[in-house]
Amino acid sequence: MRILLSSANRAVIKRWTGHLSATYRVESVSSVRELQARCARQEFELVLVHRALVDREGFSSLLDSCRGTRFFLLSDRPDEAEGLEFLKRGIVGYANAYIGRERMLEAIRTISNGSVWVGQKVIQLLIAEARKRAKERSPEDGERRQRLASLTPREQEIAKKVAEGLANLEIAADLNITERTVKAHLTSIYEKTGTASRLSLALLVNQG
CATH class of the missing domain: 1.10.10.10 (Winged helix-like DNA-binding domain superfamily/Winged helix DNA-binding domain)
Structure with missing residues (x-):
């Protein structure tokens, strides 16, 4: 599976890469423009997006312009209402940006099997x-x-x-x-x- 990581925070990219590089083929971008360009070509099975990289309107626009792409949104401060909103818009995962390695791998396996990865409160x-x-x-x-x-x-x-x-x-x-x-x-x-x-x-x- 090819996974695209997107964040302007180098520490976040390094953390996610460390979690995933031994199991998946990962690449990264650090700007919204790069993210839009790569998603438009549909080169990746999954795209991890750092919530801090895009505002709400920008992410909504990204979802509209890259239909068919699976997005996993990760936030520094996860909010259940936001998770619910974007889940209804089509994201396949919503979690804390500082999720641990095992949990991130579990989340991606879950998504790969056709399910979504969200917290219990969002489900409720x-x-x-x-x-x-x-x-x-x-x-x-x-x-x-x-x-x-x-x-x-x-x-x-x-x-x-x-x-x-x-x-x-x-x-x-x-x-x-x-x-x-x-x-x-x-x-x-x-x-x-x-x-x-x-x-x-x-x-x-x-x-x-």
Whole structure:
């Protein structure tokens, strides 16, 4: 995987490079102009953007001009509302710019598998918003209910716990099963519901 790192802070670039260079092919840019030019050519599977490099309007413009590019936004001071806003705009990750090496590698593996990487509070905000919108029914509601109804009782139980924000280990402990069993159930749940991540499953459950 080719990853582009973007920050005007040399210490941040050095830190991220140290985290990733042994596992991925990484390159870096230090200006918004360079970032826009490289993203426009779609040379990278993932782009890490230091929030300090771009203002809110500039990043929104970048998202619009580089559709199809996967962006992982990292902030010196992560804000849940900002994370939620840009998640809805299409970013695939939001985290602290000073995230540790193992957590960053875990985040990128998660993103590579088609999921998103955000904090628990951002997920809870999304769920709360989904519940609020659930009162406004649409023609798609019947389809959502059918997909959830196709799950076995155990799968429905696990899906609800995912929607509550529980991690696999917590679900395993609650249901007195192994984490491996939880993962196996989730694979089946994703296939039956047409979802690809915990986030999309949580939204489906809370809207259904």
